[in-house]
Each structure stands twice: as C-alpha cells, then as structure tokens.
Amino acid sequence: MRLGFCLCLFPLVVQSPLGAQSAGPSDDTKPDRGQAEASREKLSSRLPELPVWSPSDYEGVKKGEIVAGENFFGQATVDPEATIEPPVLDLPEDVEPLPEQLDQNELLLSSEQMAAYFRSAPEEPLGEVALIKDPQDLLSQQEFRDCASFLSYHSNESEIDIALYLFDERQELSEEYSIDKVHQLDGDFFKDSGPVVSVYFHLGAPNRAQLMMSPEIRAVIPQDEQERALRASIVEAFEKTDEALQLDSFLGELSTRLYWIERELEIAGLQEKIAGVQPVEDFEVPERSLEAGSFWVAARAGLILLVGLGGFIVGVFAWRWNLRQRKYYFPEVDDERVFGAPHAAGAGAVVTFADQHLPPSRQRHQEAELKRWSDS
Amino acid sequence: MKCPRCVQRVHSRARECPHCSFSITDVDRVFGQDDVRLRTLTDAAGVLRRKERIALRGRLDQFQQNFPQLFFGIYFGSFKETPSLRQFGFWLLNRGAFEDVDVSRPNEGGILLSVDVGGKSAGITSGYALGPFLSEDATFGALSGAHPYFLEGQWLRASESVLSRITKVLAKQSRRAEREGNELRAHHENAGSSDEGLRGLRERHKGGRKKSEA
Numbered sequence: 001m002r003l004g005f006c007l008c009l010f011p012l013v014v015q016s017p018l019g020a021q022s023a024g025p026s027d028d029t030k031p032d033r034g035q036a037e038a039s040r041e042k043l044s045s046r047l048p049e050l051p052v053w054s055p056s057d058y059e060g061v062k063k064g065e066i067v068a069g070e071n072f073f074g075q076a077t078v079d080p081e082a083t084i085e086p087p088v089l090d091l092p093e094d095v096e097p098l099p100e101q102l103d104q105n106e107l108l109l110s111s112e113q114m115a116a117y118f119r120s121a122p123e124e125p126l127g128e129v130a131l132i133k134d135p136q137d138l139l140s141q142q143e144f145r146d147c148a149s150f151l152s153y154h155s156n157e158s159e160i161d162i163a164l165y166l167f168d169e170r171q172e173l174s175e176e177y178s179i180d181k182v183h184q185l186d187g188d189f190f191k192d193s194g195p196v197v198s199v200y201f202h203l204g205a206p207n208r209a210q211l212m213m214s215p216e217i218r219a220v221i222p223q224d225e226q227e228r229a230l231r232a233s234i235v236e237a238f239e240k241t242d243e244a245l246q247l248d249s250f251l252g253e254l255s256t257r258l259y260w261i262e263r264e265l266e267i268a269g270l271q272e273k274i275a276g277v278q279p280v281e282d283f284e285v286p287e288r289s290l291e292a293g294s295f296w297v298a299a300r301a302g303l304i305l306l307v308g309l310g311g312f313i314v315g316v317f318a319w320r321w322n323l324r325q326r327k328y329y330f331p332e333v334d335d336e337r338v339f340g341a342p343h344a345a346g347a348g349a350v351v352t353f354a355d356q357h358l359p360p361s362r363q364r365h366q367e368a369e370l371k372r373w374s375d376s
Numbered sequence: 377m378k379c380p381r382c383v384q385r386v387h388s389r390a391r392e393c394p395h396c397s398f399s400i401t402d403v404d405r406v407f408g409q410d411d412v413r414l415r416t417l418t419d420a421a422g423v424l425r426r427k428e429r430i431a432l433r434g435r436l437d438q439f440q441q442n443f444p445q446l447f448f449g450i451y452f453g454s455f456k457e458t459p460s461l462r463q464f465g466f467w468l469l470n471r472g473a474f475e476d477v478d479v480s481r482p483n484e485g486g487i488l489l490s491v492d493v494g495g496k497s498a499g500i501t502s503g504y505a506l507g508p509f510l511s512e513d514a515t516f517g518a519l520s521g522a523h524p525y526f527l528e529g530q531w532l533r534a535s536e537s538v539l540s541r542i543t544k545v546l547a548k549q550s551r552r553a554e555r556e557g558n559e560l561r562a563h564h565e566n567a568g569s570s571d572e573g574l575r576g577l578r579e580r581h582k583g584g585r586k587k588s589e590a
Contacts, residue, residue: 328443328550333484333505338377338390340400343483344469346507347380348500348515350462353526360520365462365497366383 108172117165118182131155134166138203143244147251154255159262160217161196162254166247169204183212195265197258206237206246211254220268221261229257377507380466388507403467413473414451421452421493428532435539440477443546445505446485447477450535454494465490465501489538491531498526500538509549510542518542 060066116135131151134144147164155161165182167173183198195214202208211230213221236253237246338345350365379386379393381402392399401409416436417429424432432450439448451468455461469488477486484503487510491498500515518541519526525534 324438324441326442326547328547329554330443330445330485330505330509330546330550331553333508338386338388339379339393339398339466340391341466341470344466344486344488344501344503345377345380346502346504346510347378347383347462347466347512348502348510349512349519350497350499351516351519351523351526352495352497353523354496356527360516360523363523364516365499 107170108174109167109177111174114174114177117177131162132164132166136166136168138166138168139244139247143247147244147247150248150251150255154251154258158255158258159194159265160214160258161194162251162258163196163198164251165198165200167200167202169202169208171202173200179210179212183214197254199254201247201250203243203247206234206250209234209237209250217261217265220265225261229254229261232257378512380462381460383462400467400470403463404471407464407467407471409471411471411473412468413475414449414468415476416447416449416474418450419452421454421491423452423493423529423531432532432535435536439539439543440481442543443485443550445481446487446546447474447481448539448542449474449486449488451488451490452493452531453490455492456494461490461492461495461497461499462501465499469501469503487542489535491526491534493531496526498522498534498538500542506546509546509553514542514545518545 057066061068113136117133130148132144132148139147151162151164179198179200183196195217197214197217198212200208200210209230211226211233213226218226233250233253237250240246240249351360352363352365353360355363377386377388378384379396379398381398382393382396384393384395386393386395417433419429436448436450440446449469449472451465453464455464465488468490469483469486472483472488474483474486482503482505484505486503487506488501489498490501498519500519502510502515518538521541522534522537525531525537
C-alpha cells in the first residue's frame, strides 16, 4: 500500500525541482511524459549532475561497509577541499519578452509608409479637410473619433487649425518628411481654411512632438513663444500615463495656447489696419481756408458763448425779478389784546453792540428793565 | 408772549403782566398816550445820509411789495436816559401812525426795528398778526447777523441785513403756512376788519400830532 502511494505521488515529485533532483535518472512510464521530459531536460541543462550508484557501492552496501543514510545521521565530515557551488535558481519563465532591439532601418518609416500620410487630399467623407492622419491605425477607432472630434471642434472655434500626424513611439522619419517640408506641402491643403499648425506626435513619447506654424503666424508670433506653446503642451501630456490620454492633454493645451496666439494675431492685424490709415495731420489744408475756418469757428464759439452768457444773465435777472415780485401772505390771526395794547405786543430780541469783543449772544438783553420805571 | 418790561412769559390775553403788572398805560405815561405820526424810516438820530435814506426806503418799499399785509419800520433814535428799547418799540408800534403805509396794512402787521444809537442797542417789535410767525429767536438771529455793522456804525448795512433776514424768515413761514392749507388770501380779500380803527387812527394824526418824547 505504501508502495502504491509512492507511485501515485511520483509524477508530482518529478515535476518539482526537488523531485527532479532526487528522482535521478530512473524514468518510468508516467502520464505527460513529454512535458516532464522537456522540463527535466531544461532543468538538467542548468543543474549539476546527480550522483550515480556504482557497482562497488552496491557491493559495499551488501558487505555492510556502506550504511545507507550514514551521511545524514552520522557525524558530518567536512571535506576541506570541498567547494560550495553557487545555488542555481529556477527562474520563472519570462512573461513578456524583452523589447526587441530593432534595427535603425526598421524604425525608419519608408517612403511608402510616409506616402500614406500624404497620398491623397486628406478629405473626410463630408468633404472637410481631415485634421488627423493615422494611416498606421495607432489609435483605436474610438480614440480616433474622439481625437478627430476635438480637432473639428477646435477648428470651428479657432481661426488656426491643427493638423495632427500620428507616429509610433520610436518611429523615425526621413529627412525629406521633416515637419517644415511637410508643412509647406500640407499647407496647400489648408490654404483655404486659413492659418494652420502642423503637429507630429509620437504616441507614448510626447517629448518627441514637433510643431510648425503657418508663415502668417510665424511672421507675428516669435519663435520662443511658439516653443513655449509646444513645451507647455508636452508638459501637459506627461501628466497622463495612457498614450491616448497624453494625446488628449497635448491637444487641449495646444488649443488653449493657440487661442492666445490668435488674440495676438487679431491685435497685430488691428494695429496694421490703424497703421494703414493716413494720419489727419498729413492732410494739407490751404492756409487761407484754415485762417478763414478758424475765424468762423472762433466767431461761432464766441457767439455761442455770448448767447449762453446773455441767457444766463437774463435768467438771473428774471429769477431776481420774479423773486422781487413774489408776494407772501399770512393767514388771519385773531386779535388778542395783551397789556391793553391795540396793535402790537410782540416783544422781540434786544441786542446791544457796545462791546466789540463780545458776541451778540453775550450782549443780548434778557433781564427785566424795572429800574427806569421805578424811577419814574 | 413775553412782557416787555420783565421779559416773563404771559398769557396771550392778559390785561397786564401777572409778574410786574405791566400794561400799555405804563409806557403811555412815559412816552405819551397820544398817537405819533412818523414814517417807516425815521432817522431821529440823524445817522443816515440822504443816499442811505433813499436806498433804505427802497428796501422798505420792496418789503411791502413782497408782503402785501405787512410793513417794516425803522427808527433811529438816541436816548439820553437808561434805555428801555423793548418797551419803546412796544409803545411806538401801538401808538405810531405810519404815514407812508397804506391803511390796508394795519399796525398788527408791522415790524419795527428800533435802534438806540447813543445807547448802542437795537430791538425788534412785531404786531399781533406776526406773533405765530416771527419768534424772538428769529429776531435775535436777524440782529446777530447785523451786529458787526452795528458795531462799526454802518447803519444802512445793518438795517439792510436785518431786513433781509426778516424777509427770509417771513417768506419761509408764509410758504409753510401755505403748505398747511391755511387761507392765506382770506385776510387780503376781506381786508378791512381793522381798517376802520387804523384809518381813524391815522386820520386823527393828520389833523394834529402831539409831540412826544420820542
């Protein structure tokens, strides 16, 4: 029974490294033999050779000279010449293969591949100019539609369109397809839609993005400002880790920067218009007509001033005349005879003006005047 | 209403002052009980020049134009004895017959500015009709405004200042009374209630004017 149990566990033990080491070369017929052998071969290629019983060992065991397990249970003897071999690890299999070291020539896009970007007039089914070009299908369909939708929205809102060319992270472009040359070529497609900004964007490597603006923009916007817009867009793209999201962030920031560039273009255009207007001072006015005109202007101004002044004076006089002519009435008061006086008893204030240093309130008579009448 | 002698408040129908028994007979004994004939501008002290008198009369006439019920009188005098200007004004407005004032303007509507040039004091007295509209404080304000001119002896300027301030006060009071809906013109249209007495008063003075101490 014990032997049967060991036979059942044998295949499991054989698959493990321990089993492989302890099992030795004695192979029996087991299921999955092909797989077991393959793994055994793989392990044996990395592990040292297992010990093998020799006939003399067998004879020694029979005679009792060699006791099985003596090395395990007896006193260990140290071989001074023995060397410790470095442990061999059974590394797991690589889940993902290392990136292949592609040849530079393989990374360089061929003329045929680049021609796919410029093969035909980039028109959409509705006849509109395609603003995103991804012939390698680097973006999924949904991502492509989202990106195209954003570029279309930007095109409707802004005078400056964005023409986006998508490449893979490590792809290289030949010199003849540098962005400045392509922009010149592609500018013909966009000549009817006004100024355009061409963008080379490498998915997964926003720092490799390139940007080229139309000549009319470059004529107004300095180069360092263009570079600032590109750097800001790259920084914004690095905020995200996903490639598609990086592209979204890049385009969003670029759209914002283009808004301010557009404002500068408008101001520059307005100034240009103003500069185109001939100053009034440049007009030559005949000296005689100037003198006559200034005389009449002065005469008219003087007349208006005179009339205004006269009106003001007349108004003041009318107001004063009206004030003088105005009549004030008082209601009738019942006669109340006081002190037997027939007409008046309203004793008002009496003020002396004998002292120049005292105010009227200090010189007001409020006390009784009895002295005179007592004398009389 | 205050007593001209003791300056105490009395009832509006008191025959005499309950404090000092003052009545018009007291001042009549001093200044005379007969009516005196005078003009609205009387310069008994002789302090005004002719031009000043003309100018001041013009102002007084203007006042009468603006206030058809009222008149303004100015009296410049010089009292040798201790002045009692308040009582003198009281007496003069009751016994005075102003020649240059129409009989339709009774003394009840009169305002008298009395100036004692020698005693260096000035006072204002008003008739019964102005009792509710011209307070003692208003008269004091008018005299205070003219105080600098009184100090410098600029009698014309002082009189004009008093007249101007009184005019403003009365105009304001008239507008207020008009707003309150009183019958302002009732007295003007029905004038004559006291004309008889005033006409008689002034007509008597036309015949013979008794000299008074004023």
